[in-house]
Amino acid sequence: MATLQIEVVSAEASIYSGEATFVALPGESGDLGILPGHTPLISRIRPGTLKIRLVDGSEENIFVAGGILEVQPNGVTVLSDTAIRAADLDEAKALAARERAEEALRNTKDKADMAVVEAELAMLAAQAAAARKFSQGRRSH
Structure with missing residues (x-):
């Protein structure tokens, strides 16, 4: 093979x-x-x-x-x-970090800072979705 x-x-x-x-x-x-x-x-x-x-x-x-x-x-x-x-993903931690990033985005006016936070938000959303998917897979076995 x-x-x-x-x-x-x-x-x-x-x-x-x-x-x-x-x-x-x-x-x-x-x-x-x-x-x-x-x-x-x-x-x-x-x-x-x-x-x-x-x-x-x-x-x-x-x-x-x-x-x-x-x-x-x-x-x-x-x-x-x-x-x-x-196995090491934690949906709750990813969602908490996402909330902190959303708060930072609301409080910033600098366009460069906004772009950085928006990229972090996209990564955290993907991480939370992956954690949710894997935790559901573990429960179904």
Whole structure:
């Protein structure tokens, strides 16, 4: 069975390193699915869920807050400022952070600050949605 070497790295740590048979993630222009032998590619990625299908058929899910994807025929590297394993996501914390960011947005008048807060809000909304999805999946098993 053909495999890919997957590396997922955040600003703080290596989040995942191992072999997989398939990777799916939110690319800048739409969702991407990557199999072994994929054409080389470099793309920005949007906040969302990175799904890694492992050799044993199980799946590893990681929330990424955007970043850069590099695909080579035998490997995939994802570089993200923030990457969190699905099991470590906390919807309540993401929603609380989103409320704080919304308050900051209401109180700022500087356009550059607004753009930064709006980007953070989009990332937090995606993180909360991913946490909700994964917690529902855990409850249904």
